[in-house]
Amino acid sequence: MNYRAWLCGAVSACALGFAAHAETITIATVNNGDMIRMQKLTDDFTKDHPDIQLEWVTLEENVLRQRVTTDIATKGGQYDVMTIGNYEVPIWGKQGWLMALDDLPAGYDRADLLPAIAGGLSVEGKLYAVPFYGESAMLMYRTDLAEKAGIKMSDQPTWTDIKAAAKAMTDKDNEVYGICLRGKAGWGENMAFLTAMSNSYGARWFDMDWKPQFDSPEWKATLTDYLDMMKTYGPPGASSNGFNENLALFQQGKCGMWIDATVAASFVTNAKDSTVADSVGFAQFPNKDGVDNHGNWLWSWNLAIPASTKKADAAKAFVAWATSRHYTELVAASEGWAASPPGTRTSLYENPEYQKAAPFAKMTLDAINSVDTKKPSVQEVPYTGGQFVSIPEFQGIGTAVGQLFSAALAGNMSADQALQAAQALTSREMTKAGYIK
Incomplete structure (x- = not known):
């Protein structure tokens, strides 16, 4: 499948014209394992988007929250994509601080998102962030x-x-x-x-x-x-x-x-x-x-786009890639199915390969659904x-x-x-x- 052609379907990425001069988007993210892995896999994105360059700002959790909150509240414009939680999304969405993400491509399959997760990222039916991974909590023991x-x-x-x-x-x-x-x-x-x-x-x-x-x-x-x-x-x-x-x-x-x-x-x-x-x-x-x-x-780390960004199309192209089923399959091919970002898509928990590779899959889904x-x-x-x-x-x-x-x-x-x-x-x-x- 040509991912570039797929993305051009509805996210307006083609409207960028794939300009000769690369556009840089700045992404603020948390320093946990899943986000570090995403940075290592972005060649898959940039090879189909030579006109978009990615600049990463990777921060410890408490510092990330402080910086992105200050930036968006003051309309500082430092970031084009923010990694934020389902605590911030509905509050900031109501404030008009985030861009609605209802125009992602049909191939993105919003209906595949777990209802409990998508519900926490919506305000009056509009999606204001897309989940990179979702979680509940459980006991892990030796x-x-x-x-x-x-x-x-x-x-x-x-x-x-x-x-x-x-x-x-x-x-x-x-x-x-x-x-x-x-x-x-x-x-x-x-x-x-x-x-x-x-x-x-x-x-x-x-x-x-x-x-x-x-x-x-x-x-x-x-x-x-x-x-x-x-x-x-x-x-x-x-x-x-x-x-x-x-x-x-x-x-x-x-x-x-x-x-x-x-x-x-x-x-x-x-x-x-x-x-x-x-x-x-x-x-x-x-x-x-x-x-x-x-x-x-119930928590999810999500990718959101500040309403003040001047690089909306490039930012949407990135968040669509990073939270897509395609990305899940990319992680599986690179690291194995057990490493796929959990807690966001129904299709992952219906996948026999994931069920076989991840002994914790049912416990995770049960925990999320019970919240x-x-x-x-x-x-x-x-x-x-x-x-x-x-x-x-x-x-x-x-x-x-x-x-x-x-x-x-x-x-x-x-x-x-x-x-x-x-x-x-x-x-x-x-x-x-x-x-x-």
């Missing part, structure tokens, strides 16, 4: 260590099961830690995990009057158990560990369990990078005994979102609270002190923003 400890892990474990397994798997003399969890401060780092964990404990961020709930017994139980597990069975320096740091620890065989994004599954089972690739099991995100909620988590972002807590809430709260103020508040909880993990304050400070800080900011009357 089957060899579980067997050695005499543990049979349930497909739907409770936090009581997790605590017992963490204790049994810990062997600090050999630098094996029973559990690795995010500790690095950030609304999308430790607070993504802790918000999901709090949901599984029956907690909520706000009551129906937008009053913070950090003084609730559910939040106290969440943070207390998290700190106890991490300080007793976790690795040293955990307050500095985010997704990438924990991924490296797990791949090096230093974690008995890791609860994080489902996208990590292909990296921990890849024998080229992971020393424990043949000894990884999967289970759903844990829940608290008596709470019927496995911790809502109800309209009801993240078993209690009534005035907001939507899984591991975040879908309001503009959450980015600042979530990061500030994350800094308090990271400080508690580092031993600089107690759980009670961190929760009290979080309650006061969040109450102040929500009052200032007009939510609390």
